[in-house]
Amino acid sequence: MVTITKMTLDDLNNIKDILISDFDDFWNYSIFKSELESPNSYYIVIKNNSKIIGFAGIKLCPPDCDIMNIVIKKDFRNQGYGLLLLKELIKLSKSFDVQNIFLDVNEKNxxxxxxxxxxxxxxxxxxxxxxxxxxxxIMKLDLSQKQ
Ligand SMILES: CC(C)(COP(=O)(O)OP(=O)(O)OC[C@H]1O[C@@H](n2cnc3c(N)ncnc32)[C@H](O)[C@@H]1OP(=O)(O)O)[C@@H](O)C(=O)NCCC(=O)NCCS
Structure with missing residues (x-):
């Protein structure tokens, strides 16, 4: 069963040792932990049968927000989970009345x-x-035109 929930410190601790190897995340544990604890940040995890297979987060800067991270575990890529997570981030942003979602991405990605x-x-x-x-x-999704 696939679920998407708010990410907790326990979730981060569960994947702490495999962040680089299995997710190729660009943050180390301590940066991620401080992001997770930041009052403006909101992170979600996607789980398959209770096992974390991806995570993503936004930083709110009303009326906008930035996507800080979206990563699916290597073995689970290309199966639609990234799309599910991104859709959930957009839904979450709308719930915070965000007007524009911004992100930056490597042009080779x-x-x-x-x-x-x-x-x-x-x-x-x-x-x-x-x-x-x-x-x-730099990319933008204008939510005000999508209502
Ligand atoms: C980017 C990432 C999150 C996508 O997650 P995913 O679960 O593999 O993606 P999905 O299976 O949900 O695919 C959704 C869409 O993404 C695109 N996509 C995903 N993998 C792709 C690939 N290898 N090549 C081209 N497009 C791809 C396609 O548009 C795809 O739609 P389609 O299946 O109809 O073609 C994943 O590749 C990842 O974790 N990458 C490493 C971390 C990263 O670079 N994050 C972004 C930082 S800005």
């Missing part, structure tokens, strides 16, 4: 860009060499 495009995010600008030699693409 085609799976993520394709996922964001699929749910209506549009490229609005770019930042040169944001990720070492790669540029970042």
């Amino acid at each position: 085609l799976p993520a860009i394709s996922l964001y495009n699929k749910l209506g995010f549009k490229k609005i600008s770019a930042r040169k060499n944001y990720y070492k030699e790669n540029n970042a693409i």
Whole structure:
């Protein structure tokens, strides 16, 4: 059974030792922990039979928010779970009356860009060499036009 719930510190502790190997997350544990505890942040986890297979989070900056992270466990990619998580983040943002969702993504990260495009995010600008030699693409989803 697949469930999506608010992420807790226990959830993070459960995946602490496999963050890099199984999720290739770009944050270390302590940065992630402080993000999770930040009052402006909201993280969710997706579980398959109670096992965490992905997580994602937003930082609220009313009337906007930023997607901080969205990662699916390597063995579970390409099975629709990323789409489910992103849809849930959008629903969550709407519940906080967010007008625009922003994110930045490495221009070489085609799976993520394709996922964001699929749910209506549009490229609005770019930042040169944001990720070492790669540029970042800044994308936005305008929720005010989707009501
Ligand atoms: C990006 C990521 C979250 C997608 O999750 P996922 O569960 O594999 O994606 P889904 O199976 O739900 O696919 C949804 C859509 O994403 C896109 N997508 C996913 N994997 C893709 C791939 N390998 N190549 C191209 N498009 C891809 C497609 O548009 C897909 O829709 P489709 O199946 O109708 O073609 C996952 O690849 C991941 O965890 N990557 C590493 C972390 C990361 O880069 N996060 C984004 C940081 S900005």
